[in-house]
Amino acid sequence: MPLIHLRKREETPGNPGYFEEQMFCRLQYIRTEQQVALFLTSFFFVQMMKFAWDNYKLYALGKNELRPLTKNGHIGNMFGGLRGATVIDALDTLYIMELEEEFQEAKKWVEKSFDLNVNGEASLFEVNIRYVGGLLAAYYLTGEEMFKSKALELGEKLLPAFNTPTGIPRGVINLGSGMSWSWGWASAGSSILAEFGTLHLEFLHLTELSGNPVFTEKVMNIRKVLNRIEKPQGLYPNFLSPVTGNWVQHHVSIGGLGDSFYEYLIKSWLMSDKRDAEAKKMYDDALEAIEKHLVKKSAGGLTYIAEWRGGILDHKMGHLACFSGGMIALGAEHAGGEQKQQHMDLAAEITHTCHESYSRSDTKLGPEAFRFDSGTEATATRLSERYYILRPEVVESYLYMWRLTHDPKYRQWGWEVVQALEKHCRVEAGYSGIRDVYTTTPNHDNMQQSFFLAETLKYLYLLFCEDDVLSLEDWVFNTEAHPLRDKSMHLD
DSSP, X not given: OEEXXXXXXXXXXXXXXXXXXXXXXXXXXXXXXXXXXXXXXXXXXXXXXXXXXXXXXXXXXXXXXXXXXXXXXXXXXXXXXXXXXXXXXXXXXXHHTTOHHHHHHHHHHXXXXXXXXXXXXXXXXXXXIIIIHHHHHHHHHHOOHHHHHHHHHHHHHHXXXXXXXXXXXXXXXXXXXXXXXXXXXXXXXXXXHHHHTSOHHHHHXXXXXXXXXXXXXXXXXXXXXXXXXXXXXXXXXXEEOTTTOSEEEOXXXXXXXXXXXXXXXXXXXXXXXXXXXXXXXXXXHHHHHHHHHTEEEOTTSOEEEOEEETTEEEOEEEXXXXXXXXXXXXHHTTOOHHHHHHHHHXXXXXXXXXXXXXXXXXXXXXXXXXXXXXXXXXXXXXXXXXXXXXXXXXXXXXXXXXXXXOOTHHHHHHHHHHHHHHHHTEEXXXXXXXXXXXXXXXXXXXXXXXXXXXXXXHHHHHHTSOTTTTOTTTEEEOTTSOEEEOSOOOOO
C-alpha cells in the first residue's frame, strides 16, 4: 500500500535566487503498522475535507459560507461585498491534501468569478487574514501568478484604512470608496489590538511581491506607535484610539480582541530569518508580563491565562486563547537554557487545560469560553458561552506541541476531536457548529464556517503527517492557517 505524502520541491534551476516551494506527491511503500495507521488517518481527513467542500460547491458556491441544514449559502456583512470566502480559505488545504479536481474547481472560481470591485463595509482584519492570506498561500504553493495579482489588488484596497492621525488603521473599510470607520461596539471609536496587530505578515509579503514599500511602512508605523506609549504593567490593552494613539480602556486578553497580535510578533521574527529583533523583544516582554500578571493555576492544578480589566482579574479563558499553547511552544523552541524548558512546560500546561475544556463536556468539544471560579474549572458557566462553532485553536496547539515534542498524546487528543466532530457536527450536507457542548441532543447552528476548511481540517491533517509536510522550518502560518514563505523577507 503506498503512503502518499508531500515534500518540498527544490529550487527551480530556471529561477536562480527565487526560493520556490511547491508540494507534490511522492509514493513510499508502507512497512509498519504505524505507517498504515497514519495513512488511513490522513485519508480520513481528506474525506472530511472533500465532504465539506463538495457540499459547499453543491449548495453555496460563490457565497461566503454554507448553511448545511437548509442547504443554501450565507453571505454575511463581514467582507464588504466580497464573495467566496470558503473558496479562498479552502484553496491551500485542497492543494495540500492533493484534492486536485477540487482545487481546480476553486481556482476556476477565483479566475472567473472573484470580483474585487465591490462596495460595503468590510472587516480589515478578516479580509486580510482570509482573503489576502489565502491568496498569498495559494500563490506560494502553486506559483500561479493569478493568485499573486489578486492578493496585491486586494491589498491596495485596504490601504485607505490607515488614513488616520496616528496611522493606526480603523477596523472597517468600504472596499469601493475607501472610507473607513471604527466598529460601533468598540469603545470610543477605538481600534482593536488583535485587528491592527494582525497585518504584519501579509503586508510584508505584499511589499516583497510588489516592490511597493508602502505596505511595510504602514505596519512598521504601528510598531512605532505601540513602542511609544506606556503599557500598564507591561501589558497591551485591547482598545487603542486611532486619533490620539492612547489606550481607551485597560482590558487585556490573550483571547478575543488581543490574541493574534502576540502570535504575529513571534512569527514576524521567525519569518525574518530571526533578524526582526524588535518583534522578538516585543514578544518576549509581552510574554513576561503575561506570565507575571495573567498566568494562574486553579485549585485543581490547571494552568490558565486570565483576562485583566484595569487590574482586576477575570478568571476565564476563551476558546480563542487556546492558540497560545502552540504559540508559546513555538517561541520556546528558539529560547535558550532554562527559559526554553520553562516556556515549553507552560505551553504544555495550557494545552492540557484546553484539552480539559473538551474532555469535560458531554460532546467532547470545547465551549466558546470556560471559567475557573466558584468551584468551576475549565467549564462554561454561562449559557451564552456553551457553543462550539468548529473553531481550530485547540487542535492548532496540538499540532505545534506534536511537531515540537512528538508526544503521542497530542495525536490521540486530535483523534478525539475528529470523533466528536463526526458524531456531533457532521450533518447530511456538511458540518455545522453546535449551540451547547454539554448536551448530546443535537442543536446545530446551521453554519459551516470557512475557517473550518482553512484551519481546523488543515491542522488535523498536518497533525498526522510527517514533519516535513509544511515544515515549521520553512513556512509560517498566518492566523487563518494560510502558509506563508519563511526566511525570505528582507528588513530595511
